[in-house]
Amino acid sequence: MATRVITFFNNKGGVGKTTTVYHVAWMLSQLGVRTLAFDLDPQSNLTSMFLTNERLEDIYESNAPITILDAITPIVNGDQAVPVHIERITDNLGLILGNLALSTFEDTLSDAWLKCLNGEIYSFRITSIFKTIIDESVIRFDADVVLVDVGPNLGAINRAITISSDYIIMPVASDLFSIQGIKNLGTTLNLWKKQWQQRKDLKPQQLTVRIPENYSNPIGYIVMQYSAKESRPVKSYLKWAERIPRIFAQYVLNLDVLNVNSTEADPNCIALLKHYRSLAPMSMEVHKPIFLLKPGDGAIGAHVYAVQKSYDDFKLLATKILERCL
Secondary structure, three states: OEEEEEEEOOOOOOOOHHHHHHHHHHHHHOOOEEEEEEEOOOOOOOOOOOOOOHHHHHHHHHOOOEEEEHHHHHHOOHHHHHHOOOOEEEEOOOOOOOOHHHHHHHHHHHHHHHHHHHHHHHHHHHHHHHHHHHHHHHHOOOOOEEEEEEEEOOHHHHHHHHHOEEEEEEEEOHHEEEEEEHHHHHHHHHHHHHHHHHHHHHOOOOOOOOOOOOEEEEEEEEEEEEEOOOOEOOHHHHHHHHHHHHHHHHHHHHOOOOOOOOOOOOOEEEEEEEOOOOOHHHHHHHHHOHHHHHHOOOOHHHHHHHHHHHHHHHHHHHHHHHHHHO
C-alpha cells in the first residue's frame, strides 16, 4: 500500500491541531504503523512536544544542520538535495524537526508559484520541494503514514505542502472564528487545486523531479476540546457545533445539501475529542502522550481512568483516520 501523506490544517489557530498530530502519530506507532511526523509550522511546537529541553538545546544552540530548513536550503541554492534528518523517537516513529526560520522561505515559494506559469524548471523544482523531501524520507524510514503539522495561515508554505498531500484533516473548535476558518480554508483549498492543475499542464519536459499530484482530499474534521455532558457537547458549544456539518459540506466539499443536524451524526466528523485538562500539563512535562502516562509521571487516582479512556479515544481516532485514507 502506498504511503499516505496527511496534513492537519486549519486557518484558525489555537484549536489543538499540533497536540492532535502529536497524539495521533504516537498512537499510530503504538499500533505498529511506521509513522513520520513533519513539523512544517514555523512555530515548531510539534518539535518541542517530542523532544526534551536538553535535546532541543543540543540542536538549536549548536546550529546543528538537522532541521527541515537544512534540507530545503541546498535545493533553493540549486545544489544537490541533502537527505533530511530523521529524529528517531521510537522504532516506528520518526520526526522531521521544525525551524523558526522556515517562514523566510515564503517569498521564494511565492515567486516560484508565479513563475511556474512560465514553465520555469527551477520554479517547478522549488514548488515541489516538500514532495521531494517527503518522498525521500518515506523511502529511508520505510514509512506507512506521514503526518504533517502546518501553521494557521494561508501562505505559500502551506500551499506547497497542501498540494503535496494526499489527505487533509481539519481540527476545528465550536466557535465563531473556527467556523470562519473552515470557510476560508475550504475556499482556498479548492482555489489552490485549480491553480496547481493549471500549472501542471505547463510542466517543462526537461524537469527531472516528481511534482505534486495535487490530491489534497479533505477527509473530514475533528471537533476539538469540547466539554462533555452525557456524551454530548454542553449547551454553550451547540450553537456553533451544529453549524459545522453544513459549513464543511458547503465550503470544503462543495455540496449544497447535507441532511444532518448535529456533528455526531455527520459522516464528515471523524471524532469529538474531549479536553483532557489536567493530563495535558503532565504530558508536556514528561514529553509523553497522555495515553502513555504512568503513576510515576503523576497519573494517579482519578487520572488513571482518564489515561485509559484517552487511549481508547485516540486508538479509535487513529483507526478511523487510517480507514478514511485507504
